[in-house]
Structures are given as structure tokens and as C-alpha cells.
Amino acid sequence: MIAILDYGSGNLRSAQRAFETSGKEVLITSDYETALNAEGLVVPGVGAFAACMQGLIKVRGDQIVRERFAAKRPTLGICVGMQIFFARGIEHGEHAGVGMWDATVEKLNAPILPHMGWNTVRPAAGSTLFAGVEDQSFYFVHSYAAKVSVGAMPTLANHGEDFIAAIEDGALTATQFHPEKSSDAGLHLIKNWAQTL
Amino acid sequence: MSLSVRIIPCLDVTDGRVVKGVNFTDLVDAGDPVEMAALYNKEGADELTFLDISASVAGRETTLDVVRRTAEQVFIPLTVGGGIRTVEDVDRLLRAGADKISINTAAIARPELISEIADRFGSQVLVISIDARRARTESGFEVTTHGGRQSAGIDALTWVEKACELGVGEILLNSMDADGTRAGYDIGMIKAVRAVSKVPLIASGGAGSLEDFSAALDAGADALLAASVFHFGVHRIGDVKKYLNAHNYSVRNTQSA
Numbered sequence: 001m002i003a004i005l006d007y008g009s010g011n012l013r014s015a016q017r018a019f020e021t022s023g024k025e026v027l028i029t030s031d032y033e034t035a036l037n038a039e040g041l042v043v044p045g046v047g048a049f050a051a052c053m054q055g056l057i058k059v060r061g062d063q064i065v066r067e068r069f070a071a072k073r074p075t076l077g078i079c080v081g082m083q084i085f086f087a088r089g090i091e092h093g094e095h096a097g098v099g100m101w102d103a104t105v106e107k108l109n110a111p112i113l114p115h116m117g118w119n120t121v122r123p124a125a126g127s128t129l130f131a132g133v134e135d136q137s138f139y140f141v142h143s144y145a146a147k148v149s150v151g152a153m154p155t156l157a158n159h160g161e162d163f164i165a166a167i168e169d170g171a172l173t174a175t176q177f178h179p180e181k182s183s184d185a186g187l188h189l190i191k192n193w194a195q196t197l
Numbered sequence: 198m199s200l201s202v203r204i205i206p207c208l209d210v211t212d213g214r215v216v217k218g219v220n221f222t223d224l225v226d227a228g229d230p231v232e233m234a235a236l237y238n239k240e241g242a243d244e245l246t247f248l249d250i251s252a253s254v255a256g257r258e259t260t261l262d263v264v265r266r267t268a269e270q271v272f273i274p275l276t277v278g279g280g281i282r283t284v285e286d287v288d289r290l291l292r293a294g295a296d297k298i299s300i301n302t303a304a305i306a307r308p309e310l311i312s313e314i315a316d317r318f319g320s321q322v323l324v325i326s327i328d329a330r331r332a333r334t335e336s337g338f339e340v341t342t343h344g345g346r347q348s349a350g351i352d353a354l355t356w357v358e359k360a361c362e363l364g365v366g367e368i369l370l371n372s373m374d375a376d377g378t379r380a381g382y383d384i385g386m387i388k389a390v391r392a393v394s395k396v397p398l399i400a401s402g403g404a405g406s407l408e409d410f411s412a413a414l415d416a417g418a419d420a421l422l423a424a425s426v427f428h429f430g431v432h433r434i435g436d437v438k439k440y441l442n443a444h445n446y447s448v449r450n451t452q453s454a
Contacts, residue, residue, distance in 0.1 A: 014268035014294045047319045112419065114321050114366055116397045118201040118243055118449040137201055137449040139274060141296075141321045159200060181296065183238060183273050183451070 002194065003038035005064070006030040007055040010046045015078075018180035021187050022194035030059045036067060040197040045080030049089035049105060049144065052080045053097060062098045065172075069100065072171045074197055079142060082167070082174035086146050100172060101150040103164075110160025113143045119177075121165045124153035129168055129175075129192050136185035138165075138177035145176055201449040202441065203243035203420035204410075204434055205276075205399065206427045208233055211251045213259035230263045234271045237427070240434040241451040242273065246299070246422060249279030261293045268294025278326055278369075284313050291318065299324035299369055302342055305349050305356075308363060315364030324399075325365040329353040329386060330373040338386055345373030353386070354393050367397045369422065375403025379426065382413040391417030407432065407440040414446055 002024045004012050012028045019026045019042065027034070035041055043061065045052045056062055065085065068075050077085050084097045089105040097105070108115060118137035123130035145163035152169030156162050157176070166175045173193060179186035209216050214228040234245050245267070249260045257280060264277055277290050278299030287298050304310050304325060314323050332339035338353035357368060370390050372383035382403045391398055400418035404410060404426050413421055426432050438448040 011268065011292055011294045013265070014272070017269045018272050046321075112395055112397055114397070115200065116321070116367060117203050117420065119199070120450075135450060140200075141274075143321075181272060181274050186272060 001038055002026045002040040002042060002197070003035050004028045004042045004044060005035050005056075005059065005061055007059045007061055008045075008047065008052065010044060012044060015042070015044055015180045018187060019190055019194070022191045024194050024197070032060050032064065035059075035061070035064050037073075039074070040194065041065075041068060041073070041075045043075065043077040043081035043085075045078060045082070045084065047080060049080060049083055049091040049097070050093070050095040053084045053089075053095060056084060056098070065098050065100065069170070069172050074171045074173065074193070076193055077172075077174035078180070079176060079178055082176055083142075083144065083146070085172070085174055086150075089144065091144050101146070101152065101167070101169070103146045103148045103150045105144050105146050107144055108142075108160050108163060114141055115143065115159040116141050118182075119157050119159065119165075121155050121157045121177075123155045124166075124168065127153060127155060127168060128196060129166060129173060129189055130155065131192055133185045133188045133192075136188075138175070138179065138182040138185060138189075140165075140177045142176060199447050200419075201243070201447045202414055202418075203399075204241070204437055204448075205244045205246055205420055205422040206237050206242050206434065207246040207248055207401070207422050207424045208428075209248050209250050209424070210260060210263060211249070212253075212256045213263050216250070231266045231270060234267045234275075237434065238271045238273050241438055241449070242434055243449055244274045244276060244420070245271070246276045246278065249277065251280070261289060264290060264293040264295050276324060278324070283310075284317055287314050287318060287322070291322065297322050297324050297367070299326040301326040301328065304360065305340065305342065305351070308359060311360055311363035311365055315366075320364045320366035320396075323365050324367045324369050325360040326369040326371065327353065327356060327360075328371045328373050331383075331386075336389060338389060341373050345376065354389060357390050357394050361394050361396060365396060367399065368394055369399045369401055372402035376401075377425070378403055379405030379431075381405060381409040382416070382418075382421075384412055384416045387413055387416035387418050405431075407437060410437055411441060411444055411446065414441070
């Protein structure tokens with residue numbers, strides 16, 4: 001069973017449907033025990049860094065992410081859900097993140113922002129997440145990103161400058177793009193992740 | 198390796214049905230927005246836009262249901278515009294599954310609506326839709342209302358700058374002179390708006406030939422919206438992408454994922 005962590009106002013129903021195409025049962029929950037023990041946990045995220053982090057803490061999501069990582073239970077962060085896994089974010093002031101990776105989420109240096117639309121990525125060598133969709137495009141909507149490689153398997157993309165588009169760090173996976181909005185390529189990637197559960 | 202240009206078909210929806218007709222032979226029901234959305238996704242559309250032209254409250258309720266059903270079946274970004282007046286309208290649409298919403302007249306009447314929406318949901322959900330035409334204003338372009346029939350009394354470039362300052366995430370620029378002519382996008386207008394804005398720019402109005410699409414990109418558009426050329430099968434989305442790809446524009450690879 002895959003749990004999608006509900007900690008804000010966004011629509012999670014279409015994400016639920018997208019993850020269901022992997023063949024797994026998918027549940028939307030804000031319950032601590034359910035999220036902690038699910039086979040796979042998805043942490044979505046829209047809006048500003050600080051607001052998201054606040055919402056996450058309210059459902060003890062920060063603790064859930066840390067405990068799942070220690071117990072080697074797969075977790076997938078999406079967009080701002082990825083950003084808040086880092087140590088800190090600089091968006092309307094500096095804010096602390098969950099701190100799974102020691103890097104800062106900061107504004108991209110690009111002539112046009114937000115980085116909005118379909119972009120290709122340079123998958124990390126040996127990536128299981130991108131197997132079979134290495135040359136495909138994924139849907140991005142963001143102005144901030146982590147730019148420093150943090151040791152875990154980083155997949156890079158470029159908009160004005162290189163940034164981290166995805167990370168595969170043992171049980172902890174994250175994508176700056178939206179696989180649930182990336183049509184067939186995104187659904188393929190979701191299936192790749194679901195197969196690791 | 199770079200950001201692809203986006204091709205966006207726009208569907209006019211009223212009371213849960215697509216209007217302006219479509220003539221695809223491979224549709225069971227050409228009036229069903231969900232089926233149309235699924236077909237355009239299959240053909241390689243990079244995003245979809247629904248323009249709600251319902252006149253009644255009941256019609257708007259039906260649109261929420263259309264958005265809900267589309268978002269649960271078609272996994273590409275969905276923008277919804279038409280009749281959005283308040284933050285609550287935006288909240289309802291986002292909860293139904295829209296990824297972005299576009300506002301037009303309501304923002305002209307009350308520009309603070311832009312910052313209210315951006316502050317609550319983030320700039321990335323907010324598209325400002327501007328119906329502009331050539332006129333004797335400072336920049337040579339003015340904002341119109343009522344489908345281009347009335348002047349809003351605002352210079353188009355002044356409005357673009359103000360909307361960006363208030364926090365829009367994207368601009369949808371509709372040329373009222375070119376709309377429906379299939380004689381090409383208003384290139385001068387796209388260039389002028391590009392020069393004063395740093396958010397993504399969607400060009401709309403006038404798409405006819407394949408060269409029209411590349412000309413709008415050369416002028417500075419990041420995305421291209423069209424309605425009738427796609428609905429009436431003048432061009433298939435795949436043909437537009439093939440043409441652009443052959444002319445060295447970056448388009449999304451949609452071959453068998």
C-alpha cells in the first residue's frame with residue numbers, strides 16, 4: 001500500500017489516481033501511524049517552503065520521514081515535498097527543512113522564472129527511477145531548487161544553471177518535477193518507484 | 198537539452214460540454230471535455246486549458262465536475278479560466294484538480310485579486326489572461342474587455358508590468374485583432390510584452406500555418422495556445438511538434454515511454 005501524506009490544501013486525488021496506475025493500493029492520509037508504516041510514502045508539496053514545512057510539522061511529517069529513512073522504508077518527495085527534505089530553504093527568508101541532505105534550496109539564476117514546462121534530465125548512473133525513461137521530458141513548476149550535489153545519486157537538469165532534478169538516496173527518493181503530471185513518462189517513473197516497494 | 202516549448206489546446210466549455218465543435222472522427226462524443234482531453238494528451242499536448250464560458254451558477258458547478266473527472270484521468274497540467282472572481286473560486290478549482298487558473302476581467306476590475314491569489318496559493322498557479330489589441334496608447338497596445346469589443350482604458354504593457362509586480366506566474370496574451378483570423382500571431386505584440394516581463398509567456402490568437410507557430414517562438418513566446426486549428430483538424434499537435442523539431446526548436450519527446 002502507498003500512502004500519500006495529506007498535510008495541506010492541495011488536490012491529492014489526481015496524484016492518487018496517477019499512483020494507482022502502478023497497480024498498488026493508494027491511500028490519502030494524515031494519520032501518523034498509517035504514514036509511518038505504509039509500504040511506500042509520497043510527500044507532495046505546493047506553495048512556499050516555509051508554509052509547507054509548517055504543514056509537515058503539524059502532522060509530524062518531519063519525524064515520519066526521518067524514522068522511515070532509518071527503517072529503510074521507501075519515501076518519495078515531490079516538488080516542494082522534495083525541497084523541504086533539504087537542510088534549509090531561502091524563500092522569503094531562511095527556513096529550516098527536515099535536514100535529510102545538507103544543502104540549501106535557493107532561487108534559480110534564469111532569465112525566465114518560474115521554470116515552467118517540460119524539461120529533460122541527466123539521470124544518475126545506475127538510476128532505477130529513470131530506467132526506460134532516460135531520454136524523456138518531465139513537467140517542472142518551480143523557481144527554487146538545490147544546486148549543490150549532496151552525495152546521494154543526483155539527477156541533474158538545467159534552467160539557466162544546473163540544479164538537482166531528482167535524488168535516489170537509499171530509501172529516500174525525491175523529484176523536483178511532477179511525475180504525476182508528466183503523462184506516460186511520469187507514470188512509467190512512478191511504476192519504477194513502486195516496484196522498489 | 199533545454200526547456201521545451203509547450204503546445205496548448207484550449208477548449209471552450211459550457212454546462213459540461215465542449216462548444217465551438219470539433220471534427221475528429223476518432224471521438225465517440227466530440228462534446229465531452231474529458232474525452233477530448235484524453236485525446237489531446239495522446240496526441241502530445243503539453244498542457245490543456247479549459248475556458249469556462251458558462252453563464253449560470255449551475256454551469257459553473259458542472260465545470261468543477263469536468264475538471265475533477267479530467268484531472269483523475271489525464272495526467273498533464275490543466276489550466277482553467279473563465280468567471281473566476283474570488284480567492285474562493287480559485288480554491289474550489291484547485292481542490293477539484295486544476296493545476297493553474299487564469300483570471301482576466303476580475304483582475305482588471307480589482308488588481309489586488311492577483312496578490313490575494315498569489316499570496317495564498319503561490320504565483321505558480323496564477324495565469325493572467327490579457328485580451329489586447331492595437332490602439333493609439335503609449336505602447337500601441339491596449340487592454341480590452343467583452344471579447345475585444347470594449348476598451349478597458351489601460352495600456353497593455355502598463356498592465357503587464359503591474360500584473361507581474363503583483364505576482365502572476367505566467368501571462369496568456371490573446372491578440373483580439375488576430376483571434377480567429379488564422380493569419381498568424383501578432384508578432385509585434387509578443388515582442389513588446391516579452392521585453393517588459395520575466396515570467397513565461399503564452400501566445401494566443403491567430404495561429405494558422407505551421408510557420409506562425411515558429412514565428413511566435415522567435416518573438417519570445419514560451420508556449421503556444423490554439424483552439425480552432427486543432428479542433429478542426431487543420432493541424433494535428435504532432436504535426437506542429439514535428440515541424441518545430443525539424444526547425445531546431447526543443448519539443449517534448451512523446452515517443453513510447
